[in-house]
Amino acid sequence: MIQTEGFFSLYKGLVPSIASMAPSGAVFYGVYDILKSAYLHSPDGRKRIHKMSQQGQGWSALDQLELGPMRTLLYGAISGACAEAATYPFEVVRRxxxxxxxxxxxSALATGIKIVEHGGVPALYAGLIPSLLQVLPSAxxxxxxxxxxKIVLKVE
Known part of the structure; x- marks a missing residue:
């Protein structure tokens, strides 16, 4: 690539990759925080927190998860899916x-416009489902x- 297109050809797609980093993190952490906060302020969440405080140190680290193991996994997967969906068009442009x-x-902008002109807005999401299959378990x-x-290391 360097011989045929030059050194900077190694950095094709860098702009959309960098542009997607901040929104991806914001959505990933923001959605999780919103879901967690909503649960902890719900009647079920308040009951769980009250029950945890009553039983003190008798619970294992898994039982001490504020959301519980399954809800923690579920909310993580949902936040990962939201972040992936929000920033996936950047990945399509980068590719x-x-x-x-x-x-x-x-340019990245011209490439994005060309993608939309040829396939409409759905073209910016081509391949999202397989990508989600990778992101959901990871998130x-x-x-x-x-x-x-946080529990094991006793970090608040």
Missing amino acids: QLQLQVQETRM AISYFVYEFM
């Missing part, structure tokens, strides 16, 4: 930029490990 040859190379496990390690 298209990486496939371009130097002679017909376009769920990430939050589960995060919350679990």
Whole structure:
């Protein structure tokens, strides 16, 4: 690639990748926090917190998860799915930029416009379902490990 297209060809698609980082994190952490807060302020969540405080140290680390193991995994998966759906168009543009040859190379914005012109807005989400199949378990496990390690390491 360096010989035919130059050194900077190694960085095709960098702009959309960087542009998707902040919104991805914001959605990922924001959605999880909203779901967790909503549950903890619900009658069921308040009951769980009250029950945990009554029983003190008798619970295992798994039982001490504020949301419980299944809800932690579920909310992690939902937040990962939301983040992936919100930022997936950036990934589609990035992939298209990486496939371009130097002679017909376009900017990230022009590439995005071309994708929408040829396939409509749904074209920006082509391949989202297989991507979600990868993201959902990863996001769920990430939050589960995060919350679990907070308990094990006694971090508030």
